[in-house]
Amino acid sequence: MQIYNTASRSKEQLVPVRPGKIHLYVCGVTVYDLCHIGHARSALVFDVLVRHLRRQGLDVTFVRNFTDVDDKIINRANKEGRDWKEVASTYIDAFHEDMDALGVLRADIEPKATESMQAIQDMVTSLVEQGSAYVSKNGDVYFRVRSMPDYGKLSHRSLDDMQAGARVAVGEEKEDPMDFALWKSAKPGEPYWESPWGRGRPGWHIECSAMSKPYLPLDIHGGGMDLVFPHHENEIAQTECSCHCELAKLWMHNAFVQINQEKMSKSLGNFKTIRDILKTWQPETLRFFLLSKHYRSPVDFTSDGMNDAERALSRVYEARSLAEEALGREKWKKVPLPEDILAEWEKTGTAFVDALEDDLNTAQALGHVFTMVRLVNRLLEDKALKASEACRTLLGEFVLRMQDVTARTGLFGDNPSAFLNALRSSRCARYNIDIPKVEELLAARAKARQEKDFAGSDALRDQLKAMHVEVRDTPKGQVWDLDTAHQ
Numbered sequence: 001m002q003i004y005n006t007a008s009r010s011k012e013q014l015v016p017v018r019p020g021k022i023h024l025y026v027c028g029v030t031v032y033d034l035c036h037i038g039h040a041r042s043a044l045v046f047d048v049l050v051r052h053l054r055r056q057g058l059d060v061t062f063v064r065n066f067t068d069v070d071d072k073i074i075n076r077a078n079k080e081g082r083d084w085k086e087v088a089s090t091y092i093d094a095f096h097e098d099m100d101a102l103g104v105l106r107a108d109i110e111p112k113a114t115e116s117m118q119a120i121q122d123m124v125t126s127l128v129e130q131g132s133a134y135v136s137k138n139g140d141v142y143f144r145v146r147s148m149p150d151y152g153k154l155s156h157r158s159l160d161d162m163q164a165g166a167r168v169a170v171g172e173e174k175e176d177p178m179d180f181a182l183w184k185s186a187k188p189g190e191p192y193w194e195s196p197w198g199r200g201r202p203g204w205h206i207e208c209s210a211m212s213k214p215y216l217p218l219d220i221h222g223g224g225m226d227l228v229f230p231h232h233e234n235e236i237a238q239t240e241c242s243c244h245c246e247l248a249k250l251w252m253h254n255a256f257v258q259i260n261q262e263k264m265s266k267s268l269g270n271f272k273t274i275r276d277i278l279k280t281w282q283p284e285t286l287r288f289f290l291l292s293k294h295y296r297s298p299v300d301f302t303s304d305g306m307n308d309a310e311r312a313l314s315r316v317y318e319a320r321s322l323a324e325e326a327l328g329r330e331k332w333k334k335v336p337l338p339e340d341i342l343a344e345w346e347k348t349g350t351a352f353v354d355a356l357e358d359d360l361n362t363a364q365a366l367g368h369v370f371t372m373v374r375l376v377n378r379l380l381e382d383k384a385l386k387a388s389e390a391c392r393t394l395l396g397e398f399v400l401r402m403q404d405v406t407a408r409t410g411l412f413g414d415n416p417s418a419f420l421n422a423l424r425s426s427r428c429a430r431y432n433i434d435i436p437k438v439e440e441l442l443a444a445r446a447k448a449r450q451e452k453d454f455a456g457s458d459a460l461r462d463q464l465k466a467m468h469v470e471v472r473d474t475p476k477g478q479v480w481d482l483d484t485a486h487q
Helices: 037-055 071-080 082-100 117-129 159-165 204-217 225-243 273-276 283-291 302-324 338-346 351-357 362-380 388-407 414-432 435-450 454-466
Strands: 002-005 011-014 022-025 059-063 133-135 140-142 182-183 200-202 218-224 248-253 255-261 298-303 467-472 477-482
Touching: 022 037, 022 204, 037 218, 037 248, 037 255, 037 273, 037 283, 037 388, 059 255, 071 082, 082 273, 117 133, 117 140, 117 182, 117 200, 117 204, 117 225, 117 298, 140 225, 140 435, 182 204, 182 225, 200 204, 200 351, 204 218, 204 225, 218 225, 225 248, 273 283, 283 298, 283 302, 283 362, 283 414, 298 302, 298 467, 302 362, 302 388, 302 414, 338 362, 351 362, 351 388, 414 435, 414 477, 435 454, 435 467, 435 477, 454 467
Parallel strands: 022 059, 022 218, 218 248, 255 298
Antiparallel strands: 002 011, 133 140, 140 182, 182 200, 467 477
């Protein structure tokens, strides 16, 4: 598999450090608030990566941490008059609830900063002892950035250029403005741990270094693009100076999510939590929307984009439903399939997996799914081809391929009928369409048709149409959905 390595700015072959095994560490959330759509994107990218690697036969150890002590957590606790531990626990639970809703697999290991204090202190001690860190008069411990000769190698920043804009804040006792905190002395009223340097708590960066240490060297270290600098840059410096080994072979970062072409921000009033979105949309719609773009490209979240995602999901589920129904027929005829269909079908055989192997290109991979759907629909729309034994073979392959797609992406795996009904219910709620009223009118229309009151039946159809509901009469009865403007 090829993965774009942020450090080299190029795609590189993923070669496991340990044959057949992958150690993946992804920086998790600081648990002081509900997760937003940016968190969802990062979680989904690495969820698909883990699913795909396991499907390829690799033994993946997936580690994702929680930062459960931090200024933001303390500030929230003080603002709400709650214990900081309660705040952290509340939002860890909320994280799991949101990710479960999106179908994100749990990480194999979920270390917490507060449960890693000894490992953190041991790493800080080693850095102080070798001269890569120093203790200030007030008990803060800082990393000497200039002790790391190639500092900036991940973000491709020059230390001298960064130095030009750096300042020492009031109360800090740094030797150099670029030095960063490994351990912070406790302020009155803050949580603290006893340490060789007095009471205090860890800096943000050292937490991840300590929590990832048992799995070094990592095959892949991941996270959002916003973590490249300073967080991941500082992780490299302190880990490699302390452990004298490479932190990670590959660095994988996903791009941002924007809202209507603007950066998501609480101050702009466009901040979207996962829960905000799931009040209006099905979880799989959000999952599909975020995976329909390459992970290194920015995503612009819009209602139109989510509408498109719903329509795309509907096409795949409808094709799955029709294919599975067609496979239930008992008699088949020996009718050859058109050569162009067979050739294109053969071409799509490995295309989906090949796209994922090329830097986890989910956008291209999903494009191949829709090529398969188009070919299947073309067969099912032709009565002669639909009844052929060759069609049965192809539909069987389609069902198996879709199972593989689901295993790798977490998409399209629900019962088609249940999913399509849930999707229709979501749209009805969004457009204030009264489902019980629709069902009442449909029942009246069915009765009118039974009684051959076709004028009454047409009048009821018009009434439904005014509600943006379209009705189709099929051998199995009435089928309804919202009109195309509301799908």
